[in-house]
Amino acid sequence: MNLRVEDYISIKLHQTDLKLTSEIKSRLQPYNLAPEQNLVMMLLWEKDGLTQNQLSEKLGKDKTNIARMVVNLEGKGFIERKFCPRDRRSLEVYLTEDGRKLKEEVVPVSEAFNADVTEGLSKQDLEHLDQVLTKILNNIKG
């Protein structure tokens, strides 16, 4: 076959992802939030009190990374952790007042980012993209 670098769709996908990450990183910088930290916050804005383990499952990320992100977010004063009374191994993650207020500023940034990214793409394009990404994910898992 002898494919060239530009023939691998996974490479293009990777490079697209890097650009997206870089862009959202710079947009979030004024709010002292890293991109992955924002994902944690998004889940907590929906519902806080999740354990680190639940965050890890929902985001499909390694628990060591969740631990680091949560420690950072705690250091920034956006969340606080309490030992779960039922299971003292678990830490429940709660928003602080600062963390709660941050939602008003950051959610519009995320939504504007999403609007910019999907500019010029039809609903069909996005659905198709979603389906193809799902297929790719399944191809890898199995």
Added chain:
Amino acid sequence: MNLRVEDYISIKLHQTDLKLTSEIKSRLQPYNLAPEQNLVMMLLWEKDGLTQNQLSEKLGKDKTNIARMVVNLEGKGFIERKFCPRDRRSLEVYLTEDGRKLKEEVVPVSEAFNADVTEGLSKQDLEHLDQVLTKILNNIKG
């Protein structure tokens, strides 16, 4: 709007990329090659003697990362660097015998990976994906 985590296409794209990276990483591990190091090698297998700066441009990566990858690849004995005689600031990157031999083992792994990733996707699906990713990239750049 109030989108949920799963409504952001960039998040899905990011998670897909992570799975792909993780998979190719484990497939390349037996050859002592990290995924991004493999990208450098792929370019060099097409044509070696490129400077670090040219590698950086072709891969769209920061020169600091290229420098680090190249140092690692040199440590592994896959490449060697020579000062460019015309411009003594530049380092030209050449394959060693080991690096050259590696191609025979690693290219089939990359191509098998690509075949697995794209399994069940039509040519149209892939073209559409490529186009949509290109549009997304352009949306971000501008």
Added chain:
DNA sequence: TTGATATAGTATGTGTAGCAACTAAATGGG
């Protein structure tokens, strides 16, 4: 009740991404 096993989270190490500040070499204008 106790001992094996599973689970939640932490610590550590490697690889990657990109920014800022730096060194050394090249270049171009006065």
Added chain:
DNA sequence: CCCATTTAGTTGCTACACATACTATATCAA
């Protein structure tokens, strides 16, 4: 020809991904 500017690459910093090994707590079974 020399000084200012640009360019190639390195070093240091922060954040992220993931693997392995560890501690502490929970649970289940004999």
